[in-house]
Amino acid sequence: MERLADRIILVWGVKRSLLAIAAGAFGVLALPPVGFFAAMFVSFTLLVWLIDGAAASPESSLAGRLWPAFATGWLFGFGYFVAGLWWLGHALLVDSDEFAWALPLAILGLPACLAIFYGLAAALARILWSDGMGRIAALAASFGLLEWVRSFIFTGFPWNAIGYAMMPMPVMMQSAHVIGTMGVTALSVFVFAAPALLGTRQGAKLGISLAAILFAAHLGYGAYILYLTPKPEALPEDKRPVIRLVQPAIDQSVKMDNDADREAIFETHLKLSTEAPREGGRKPDIIVWPETSIPFILTDNKDALTRIADTLDDDQILIAGAVRAEELGPGYPTRYYNSIYVIDGRGQIVAASDKVHLVPFGEYLPFEDMLNELGIQNVVEMPGGFSAAASRHLLELPSGLKFYPLVCYEIIFPDEMTGDIGQANAILNITNDSWFGSTPGPYQHFQQARVRAVETGLPLIRDANSGISAVVDARGEIVSGLKLDEIGFIDATLDGLEKNTGKPYPRQTYFWLTETLLMIIALISRRGFIFRPN
Incomplete structure (x- = not known):
């Protein structure tokens, strides 16, 4: 040596x-x-x-x-x-x-x-x-x-x-x-x-x-x-909410194409949501779709909300990623947000959360005026790019469960785990890693998401368009998951989801x-x- x-x-x-x-x-x-x-x-x-x-x-x-x-x-x-x-x-x-x-x-x-x-x-x-x-x-x-x-x-x-x-x-x-x-x-x-x-x-x-x-x-x-x-006490298996993660593995190039492709994408999500539970399992109480899974402005498409209502039972909840548009009035440009919607069985949007921490050059363009003159645009096609939410707030479901929402790479920031996370029952992370194909990127992203669960002492519900989707407990162990590029769904329950298991450590x-x-x-x-x- x-x-x-x-x-x-x-x-x-x-x-x-x-x-x-x-x-x-x-x-x-x-x-x-x-x-x-x-x-x-x-x-x-x-x-x-x-x-x-x-x-x-x-x-x-x-x-x-x-x-x-x-x-x-x-x-x-x-x-x-x-x-x-x-x-x-x-x-x-x-x-x-x-x-x-x-x-x-x-x-x-x-x-x-x-x-x-x-x-x-x-x-x-x-x-x-x-x-x-x-x-x-x-x-x-x-x-x-x-x-x-x-x-x-x-x-x-x-x-x-x-x-x-x-x-x-x-x-x-x-x-x-x-x-x-x-x-x-x-x-x-x-x-x-x-x-x-x-x-x-x-x-x-x-x-x-x-x-x-x-x-x-x-x-x-x-x-x-x-x-x-010992793990925290939990309700009996038949009393715990069943969470379904839908992973359609839609190719990113297809998501950027025409209206016919968008309709097919929407139908794919609906079909996976209505599949019968495997091995005699219970129907899902909560269905989760990945980031920007709804391929159009949902509030401009009333038929889409009706079809979601027809797909869901009255007691089911859909959590889905979508682009939210906000009209500011005549003469002002429309603002777009990378959002999460909570939709009940009647097709009503009962809660929503917007992404706070945007991806530079992906979702917004720093020094936009100067770079636009040079012909540089956002990777994500959106007039003016996305707008960032001023703050993050919990998503509260009709059942009383509260999820701490993180969109895509927000999950990699330890300092994002603040605010009212102490009141959350779980971390909810939706993402679209199909941008990066079958590369190390999605694996690295998933590991960092698991570490956030351990840091906060909260379980993680993570749904990705192409993977890796998984339900992870508060100790970072995978309860159930889908591999990268696997098309399908998983139904899973979590020990102690109905309780806040997070421990406030002065990290x-x-x-x-x-x-x-x-x-x-x-x-x-x-x-x-x-x-x-x-």
Whole structure:
């Protein structure tokens, strides 16, 4: 290990750049659909050794001294985000004649921007760099901080935060309920980077021991929650509401075509909703359709509401994604919202919720006037794009159940789990991942949705046009689900759905406590008091 570490520390030029990119790209194996979390041990061990060798002239300015570390972190991040987000380009191929030109921006441009956060993390860590365990703590604290910043700055995009690599299965997700995804991210970097101490020997015994304790605690807590903690009491099986998730797997290119296709799409959803329950099961009480599943403005189509009423029994409820239009009066443009409707058995809209956190360049165009002059349009065809709702509110069903509504990628934001979520019975997430085809994107999206269930302590009801649709309990375990691109439906019940099982943990407080402890270790090590060799 020492010989290997020395070679990597001393590597220079093009080889150094390629190695940093490869180290980041290799770490993507830890993410869905592969989920080989051990890949991150290789990635961060290499990153530590590369930063060890990221030296500059002592006469350089502060920026000059930090530049080699920033460049190393940026290259690492570029490899990580290209390998982890290349599938975003698939959305542009749905209408390739219009958007193929933007493929390089999606596949290379966005990763180049996101990699800046990892470059800053490496540079910040370099300020507190030392010989022993302290540099591992500095790197962990810096990544935790910059991943947190990435979750909100410029509307935020915390997709594939490093912590998800440490949460490939429910037994490894439970820590997120206490310290949140960003807390798991910070401690994960410490654990993943710890093997680097074996190559330089300084602080190896203490650092490896602490990393092993953290990893054991992570697994042990998960096992305790899953196997030793009783689940909340629930109503008898025949008293629980049956939830049907409809997954039609409509190709996105078809959804964008003519009126005849829209009518066929609507009929497909109605047909799957009326299918008889399998194996003598009970009829569904709640039927869920995915994002924008109603392919026209519902309030302008009274016949559609009548057909929904004819499809549903009087005691059934339909929850469906649709585009909602809001007329502001003569002389004002119509506003469009990406919405969720709750429709009762009489065809009446009894509740609705609009999407709050829109996708830049997908649902709205930043700097619209300027970019329109350059010929740049939204990926989603909508005059003026979508409008964002001012706030989020619970969807209350006639039965009294309350769902916390999240449309599409809103589910990836831990900080979106606020407001009246404490009164919710479950998280409701509808999405349309058919934009991304059979790529890693839908698998990554689903994992992040499961982690939100664990963080909040609430079950998750997730319906996707092409998958992955599933009912997930509050511990991240799949109750029932449909595979990617599978056409059909599932009927499922949830333990304790009628109760609010969420537990209000001060996750942000624990995250900042974790950051503070890591920074203290880094500072003390930097000053040479402890954690350094004699």
